[in-house]
Amino acid sequence: MSSTSVYPTPINAFKQSKRSVLSVIVDNEPGILARIVGLFSGRGYNIEALNVTVVDVKKNLSRITIETLGEEKVISQIIAQLEKLVPVHSATNLANLSESYEAEICLIKIEFENDEQDQKILNFADIYRSRTVQKRQNIVVYEISGTSERINKFLDDLDTIGGIKVELVRSGPIGLGI
């Protein structure tokens, strides 16, 4: 079924929107996360996922990884705006590096009802090499890591098993240029 919006959709605005992962090194100081999040909301940019942790205790640096959507022009503008923030050392679009790696971690709790489901779950868990964190009678908790895409696939596969209950948490992607 198709529905018509009362508002005309500017098709071009979305056409070249693509996913980018930005890696930002910042001084770990009060308010830095608020500055970054505020910059995104204030200027109408998207945050699809966000991850922040101290990575250098001595120098007091944090690395922030942001997954965002936007056409190239918007992404360059985001980078330029990020680099204007006083505590920001650098902001990099990982896609612009010749080599970079991404990973995400997901904890997933699955409740099942019967052996058949258990078998299928086990099978997928095995294929995706997920680690068992905890297993009880009808509950299993896995930890799976890899690219976000891989985790999505795993979740899609689990979806094909009917009648199970899934609860999960994802870190969002983190990335590093080599």
Next chain:
Amino acid sequence: MANENEFTGADILLKALKDQEVDTIFGYPGGAVLPIYDAIFGQNFLKHVLVRQEAGAVHAAEGYARSSGKVGVLLVTSGPGVTNVVTGLTDALMDSIPIVCISGQVPSHLIGTDAFQECDTTGITRPCTKHNYLVKDVSKLSETIHEAFKIASSGRPGPVLIDIPKDVQFAKSKYISKKDISFREHRIKAGSKNVDKNFVEELVNHIKKSERPIFYVGGGCLNSGHEASQELIKLVNKTNIPITTTLHGLGCFPGENKSSLGMLGMHGNYEANLAMNKCDLMINVGARFDDRVTGRLDAFSPDSIKFHIDIDQSSINKNVKVNFHTNTDIALTLKEINSFIDSNSIDFGDKDYNNWWGQINEWRKKECLHYEQGDEVIKPQHAISRLYELTKQKDTFVTTEVGQHQMWAAQYYKFSKPNRWITSGGLGTMGFGMPAAVGAQMANPDSLVIDIAGEASFLMNIQEIATAVQYKLPIKIFILNNEYMGMVRQWQELLHGSRYSESYVDALPDFKKLAESFNAVGVRAKNISELDDTINEMISIDRPVIADIWVDKKENCFPMIPSGAAHHEMLLSKYDKENPENQEKGKVLV
């Protein structure tokens, strides 16, 4: 216990201000800044100017900064004191004005408890400052203040706020002087000091090749200092390239110079906008392709190669894609361009762009700023023209409020030097001009400072007349009184079928009596025969003066590029009609 090398936070603040060579501070006291006021009481290097509302303090600091090239400083209390400056901080951020705002905060142990006059100051001001701090530890105070001044004045300047809880103002620590602080480069973001030689060469080559070049100069040139303006004048003289400036660029290049096309943009000159539309080479010097300047983007200067010099990386390729850019200080870059031309003996003499100037002179024949002054009612344009003629020999600074009068001031008052024209561009803040005049007069006690005002805007910060009177600041408020929020009325006439909803300024005070009640002086011109005498009288009085100039109530500001229209679609008079399709699209824009 007492260690003579230790000082209270309040004293550290004063020491740091002295170290930063601050001699004037605009402020308003309250519970959370009393320790600082106590420290101010016992000293004499710092002149405190007591404003009548904190908004006045922040605009005064802006006026002080713009007119002096120094950082403007203000001091306000927690809660309502600081929320009152939010507009001014935003204004300074939009217009890249270096100011430092010190605010008091409730004592540390009460933060987060909804204490009396507590507000989340850093949270509220984060999006409207270049940077802000909450200082929780007095031992960090000295370096925080020095960093704040450095950040406010480096790269693209802007407002910085330092929030100091009351207990930190009492707590003691050592003072660290400015010279003992080593700034961390990534935090200062001063921009590169190395001029991009390729950019320079590429630009000179393009100038040689081009047939229809133009300089498009903005406030960045102002912020780069007087040297930038000197280098720009040299370069224009050498190349004979026409130059247009934005609202904030006025004065960077002498307005009466033959190469000047005046201001461009929504109420810019016909020749300036058409030259931008038809040029083949655009050299953007510290302007940001603001929507007031570009008009409809897809029709903005379609055939030009664009060069952009801007210290702020995020201004490059934001609204308009450019072909070449450099992220370096303007004065340095222009200097390098001039010396490249000289050292390679490049001669533009035979170039002269005769056809291009011929075309521009054709456009000039439209006389887009022409108006008919009858022999009764004063035309607002004429009032500004006369003000200019009667003050141009003096050392004058002009501030403005926001509205038609502001645009007429930009069109009819000519500036020959930078930093003489102080107006709220990016935010368009009514109520800016009068306190800004207070600030400009503090910085330039012997100069003539005039606020060109609208009656509605003036009412927004009218309380600051008391400040001017108290400190014997002989500022002149030159009101183009049309009894309307004229600019609103103009848009309603053009876009909303002349339905003048709430734009008539009813119940106006008698400005002459009002001036007298403040112990200032009021003068008035009701018709053309009184205009010159009134202006001369205003100038001759060495006290604050409010000049109430009654002007034509129905006059509109032209030329005008309506929102959503392109440079070549400008309206020259009320007889020009806008293309109805544009009008519908433009209506939703501001």
